[in-house]
Amino acid sequence: xxxxxxxxxAEFPSLTVAQVAERLGISEATLFRMLSRxxxxxxxxxxxxxxxxxxxxxxxxxxxxxxxxxx
Numbered sequence: 895x896x897x898x899x900x901x902x903x904a905e906f907p908s909l910t911v912a913q914v915a916e917r918l919g920i921s922e923a924t925l926f927r928m929l930s931r932x933x934x935x936x937x938x939x940x941x942x943x944x945x946x947x948x949x950x951x952x953x954x955x956x957x958x959x960x961x962x963x964x965x
Contacts, residue, residue, distance in 0.1 A: 908946040917952060 915925045928934035935955035937947045
C-alpha cells in the first residue's frame with residue numbers, strides 16, 4: 895500500500911497550489927495555465943504529482959512583476 899508523500903521540512907517553507915493561487919488572487923486553474931505557459935513562480939514536485947512553491951520564490955516573483963509594471 896503506497897504511503898502519502900511527507901511534507902517538506904519546516905525550515906523549507908512551502909506553499910501548495912491553493913495557497914499560491916490565493917496569494918496571487920487567481921484561481922487554481924489560472925495558476926495551472928500560467929505554469930503551462932511558463933509564466934508562474936518557480937515550483938518543484940515532491941512525490942510525483944504534488945507541486946509546491948518556496949514562499950521566498952513566490953515573493954521574489956511578485957516583486958519582479960511589480961518592478962516590471964512600474965517601468
